[in-house]
Amino acid sequence: MDNGKIKHIGVFTSGGDSPGMNAALFGTAKVAEQHGIRVSGILKGYEGMIDGHFIPLESQQLQKTVHRGGTVLKTARSERFMALEGRQLAFKNLQDNDIDAVVAIGGDGTFKGLLAFSEICDIPFIGIPGTIDNDISGTDYTLGFDSAVNTAIENIDKIKDTAESHNRVFIVEVMGRDSGYIAIHSGLGVAADAILIPESGEDFLQLLKKVKDYKSEDGFIVVVSEGDELGAGLVASKIKEINSKVDLRITKLGHVQRGGNPSSLDRMLGIRLGSAAVRALLLGRRNAMVGVLDNQLSLTPFEQVVKQHQVNDELQELLKIFGT
Numbered sequence: 001m002d003n004g005k006i007k008h009i010g011v012f013t014s015g016g017d018s019p020g021m022n023a024a025l026f027g028t029a030k031v032a033e034q035h036g037i038r039v040s041g042i043l044k045g046y047e048g049m050i051d052g053h054f055i056p057l058e059s060q061q062l063q064k065t066v067h068r069g070g071t072v073l074k075t076a077r078s079e080r081f082m083a084l085e086g087r088q089l090a091f092k093n094l095q096d097n098d099i100d101a102v103v104a105i106g107g108d109g110t111f112k113g114l115l116a117f118s119e120i121c122d123i124p125f126i127g128i129p130g131t132i133d134n135d136i137s138g139t140d141y142t143l144g145f146d147s148a149v150n151t152a153i154e155n156i157d158k159i160k161d162t163a164e165s166h167n168r169v170f171i172v173e174v175m176g177r178d179s180g181y182i183a184i185h186s187g188l189g190v191a192a193d194a195i196l197i198p199e200s201g202e203d204f205l206q207l208l209k210k211v212k213d214y215k216s217e218d219g220f221i222v223v224v225s226e227g228d229e230l231g232a233g234l235v236a237s238k239i240k241e242i243n244s245k246v247d248l249r250i251t252k253l254g255h256v257q258r259g260g261n262p263s264s265l266d267r268m269l270g271i272r273l274g275s276a277a278v279r280a281l282l283l284g285r286r287n288a289m290v291g292v293l294d295n296q297l298s299l300t301p302f303e304q305v306v307k308q309h310q311v312n313d314e315l316q317e318l319l320k321i322f323g324t
């Protein structure tokens with residue numbers, strides 16, 4: 001399996017941090033070491049690549065971080081990498097550090113960056129999907145999604161207690177950028193009265209019908225994805241228009257969803273994908289992302305990865321049933 005050519009792997013985390021990234025770093029370093037490959041961490045994603053911030057990494061140190069959220073390599077969204085000059089500098093730094101393969105852990109923006117980079121850089125790259133949004137094609141789940149949903153559920157459960165005590169309507173906004181995955185999973189998990197996602201226009205009409213007849217005799221929970229076309233504020237004012245008697249509050253869960261210890265699923269996913277990334281490089285694969293589809297490891301070219309992972313028909317159907 002070992003093609004004997006790779007001696008030094010660079011690894012970095014980029015974009016929004018997500019629980020499970022440290023487990024992926026551990027998986028990468030452990031398997032690389034098993035094959036006698038040196039590993040360097042590139043700090044702060046593409047920013048560190050441009051600035052030449054590389055540090056030696058060993059699995060022994062990373063083993064202590066698997067249970068921790070965030071990323072020990074730090075992360076950033078890099079404007080400079082979007083310019084050709086930035087990418088040229090990054091390529092030079094990889095060459096100067098004798099890096100002959102790279103593992104990149106990040107989301108949509110990270111993979112778009114890699115696609116542009118591959119036009120000028122011939123070093124093989126393998127990606128690992130790391131984002132709480134679950135908005136990447138080529139994997140059923142991204143690293144951090146499960147933990148973020150668990151955090152959202154834990155917090156919405158608490159909101160339900162107070163909503164029911166006061167017979168209030170709560171609009172809870174969850175993250176997800178343009179994707180409704182966090183909203184659907186957390187909304188169904190707390191048995192919300194309505195779930196609004198960017199991928200559906202009908203969900204709002206269902207909510208209006210339901211809230212019209214709401215008699216303020218119980219709590220009423222609406223989970224809204226931040227990417228929904230209306231947003232929490234407008235949803236709140238429309239509800240008030242339809243039923244002026246409601247006592248309504250808005251809670252935005254925000255970055256609390258990004259932090260915290262990774263769930264068991266995210267730890268496992270991180271270790272599986274980190275290991276798979278090194279094995280893919282050893283097999284001579286490049287410019288593709290490792291993922292898990294139907295619980296089997298998979299490899300998907302970056303061109304396909306950047307197409308948004310669509311909320312599937314089954315989930316859309318559930319949304320119709322449980323949102324009414």
Ligand code: F6P
Pocket residue numbers: 016107131132133175176177226258
């Ligand atoms: O992509 C992850 C994510 O948390 C999104 O859900 C959210 O829209 C965005 O990042 C927030 O970005 P930032 O941390 O840069 O404010």
